Amino acid sequence: xxxxxxxxxxxxxxxxxxxxxxxxxxxxxxxxxxxxxxxxxxxxxxxxxxxxxxxxxxxxxxxxxxxxxxxxxxxxxxxxxxxxxxxxxxxxxxxxxxxxxxxxxxxxxxxxxxxxxxxxxxxxxxxxxxxxxxxxxxxxxxxxxxxxxxxxxxxxxxxxxxxxxxxxxxxxxxxxxxxxxxxxxxxxxxxxxxxxxxxxxxxxxxxxxxxxxxxxxxxxxxxxxxxxxxxxxxxxxxxxxxxxxxxxxxxxxx
Amino acid sequence: xxxxxxxxxxxxxxxxxxxxxxxxxxxxxxxxxxxxxxxxxxxxxxxxxxxxxxxxxxxxxxxxxxxxxxxxxxxxxxxxxxxxxxxxxxxxxxxxxxxxxxxxxxxxxxxxxxxxxxxxxxxxxxxxxxxxxxxxxxxxxxxxxxxxxxxxxxxxxxxxxxxxxxxxxxxxxxxxxxxxxxxxxxxxxxxxxxxxxxxxxxxxxxxxxxxxxxxxxxxxxxxxxxxxxxxxxxxxxxxxxxx
Numbered sequence: 001x002x003x004x005x006x007x008x009x010x011x012x013x014x015x016x017x018x019x020x021x022x023x024x025x026x027x028x029x030x031x032x033x034x035x036x037x038x039x040x041x042x043x044x045x046x047x048x049x050x051x052x053x054x055x056x057x058x059x060x061x062x063x064x065x066x067x068x069x070x071x072x073x074x075x076x077x078x079x080x081x082x083x084x085x086x087x088x089x090x091x092x093x094x095x096x097x098x099x100x101x102x103x104x105x106x107x108x109x110x111x112x113x114x115x116x117x118x119x120x121x122x123x124x125x126x127x128x129x130x131x132x133x134x135x136x137x138x139x140x141x142x143x144x145x146x147x148x149x150x151x152x153x154x155x156x157x158x159x160x161x162x163x164x165x166x167x168x169x170x171x172x173x174x175x176x177x178x179x180x181x182x183x184x185x186x187x188x189x190x191x192x193x194x195x196x197x198x199x200x201x202x203x204x205x206x207x208x209x210x211x212x213x214x215x216x217x218x219x220x221x222x223x224x225x226x227x228x229x230x231x232x233x234x235x236x237x238x239x240x241x242x243x244x245x246x247x248x249x250x251x252x253x254x
Numbered sequence: 255x256x257x258x259x260x261x262x263x264x265x266x267x268x269x270x271x272x273x274x275x276x277x278x279x280x281x282x283x284x285x286x287x288x289x290x291x292x293x294x295x296x297x298x299x300x301x302x303x304x305x306x307x308x309x310x311x312x313x314x315x316x317x318x319x320x321x322x323x324x325x326x327x328x329x330x331x332x333x334x335x336x337x338x339x340x341x342x343x344x345x346x347x348x349x350x351x352x353x354x355x356x357x358x359x360x361x362x363x364x365x366x367x368x369x370x371x372x373x374x375x376x377x378x379x380x381x382x383x384x385x386x387x388x389x390x391x392x393x394x395x396x397x398x399x400x401x402x403x404x405x406x407x408x409x410x411x412x413x414x415x416x417x418x419x420x421x422x423x424x425x426x427x428x429x430x431x432x433x434x435x436x437x438x439x440x441x442x443x444x445x446x447x448x449x450x451x452x453x454x455x456x457x458x459x460x461x462x463x464x465x466x467x468x469x470x471x472x473x474x475x476x477x478x479x480x481x482x483x484x485x486x487x488x489x490x491x492x493x494x495x496x497x
Contacts, residue, residue: 217310
């Protein structure tokens with residue numbers, strides 16, 4: 001089974017290379033150089049912080065861009081091209097196909113973040129900041145957040161066209177970062193609104209769990225416990241989204 | 255190249271030449287209103303929600319605007335009316351942004367002459383960053399240099415000196431402030447602490463000199479001012495004698 005999954009994943013990864021997704025790494029480098037050389041004279045003592053902030057934020061945003069442009073389009077594109085029928089007529093199950101597509105994009109994201117991470121480390125070392133292991137923890141959690149969003153994008157991709165799937169994925173990203181505020185708002189409002197807020201809070205992934213960027217930049221320690229719990233939380237949401245995607249895709253007329 | 259292609263090139267080049275002029279014209283029309291554009295600047299609380307987990311880079315962006323705004327004040331463009339609002343947005347977006355508290359406190363002291371507001375900004379910074387020695391040092395600095403409250407300054411410097419990451423500089427200031435406040439025994443202890451813990455030979459020499467002066471004052475020896483010439487004697491012996 002895993003051979004078939006890896007074959008689909010390999011194809012997805014090669015496709016992302018052909019689509020020149022890795023040019024985004026070059027764009028990331030330009031952003032870092034800009035932050036280091038152009039903004040630094042204006043930062044009044046905050047150069048190290050700003051370079052680190054911009055670097056981590058750019059990684060998260062460019063990764064999100066890949067998820068929205070590629071992940072949300074992944075299944076639908078092959079359905080429209082009819083290439084999916086070619087794949088599924090071979091002994092590849094629909095669940096294996098989805099898992100392969102997901103793993104292929106995961107490998108792409110891992111490679112992209114690894115390359116960006118190297119550039120980031122170089123950029124931070126050029127500033128007066130001290131580079132701690134917690135910076136790698138922050139990059140790891142960015143990856144984890146992107147993997148949750150990718151799984152959601154795969155689900156949306158089986159449900160709707162590329163544009164709507166991208167909008168739904170982006171909406172999940174927005175709501176996922178506002179869940180704490182939504183819950184606070186519900187608690188203040190009381191009544192039905194409180195109940196609704198509580199339901200939404202429990203039904204959607206809280207993406208702030210993966211956001212330790214500000215703490216890391218300020219040199220605050222990040223516990224292994226936090227990384228471990230965030231990993232469990234992220235992997236659980238990935239499983240939920242992929243199982244839902246499999247259930248939807250299994251009933252899909254191709 | 256045929257006539258059609260040439261015409262298209264001319265149109266593109268012409269538009270590229272004209273569009274910057276149009277943009278400049280629009281900007282100059284807005285120049286009168288730009289004076290008050292910070293009036294409509296969103297609050298830090300709103301920005302924190304709106305930036306979706308990217309509040310630290312958003313704080314950096316507002317910080318760059320705040321420093322540009324301060325530059326505008328020095329060019330005579332405005333009276334720094336909205337500086338507090340920008341600093342508040344920065345501190346709300348990223349409470350760990352120590353440079354913002356530091357810079358804002360100096361602006362309040364130097365440009366507004368409002369030392370209490372400077373201390374309030376620093377207090378806010380300390381509440382958000384209780385283990386940051388630099389903000390404690392800044393509290394001492396404002397009290398020492400601007401408010402001339404040497405006793406309070408000495409306490410803040412001493413607190414900063416005890417914190418992780420602080421430098422000899424803090425202990426040196428604590429001892430100076432303590433001496434200026436008339437607390438010679440406290441000053442002596444602080445200088446002695448600096449002498450014992452510093453890695454710098456220069457700092458150790460300075461500490462030794464100041465210990466001798468404090469001891470001379472305590473023993474009633476004639477002084478020729480606050481900072482007189484040190485007497486050439488053994489520091490450790492003098493410390494034992496004084497205790």
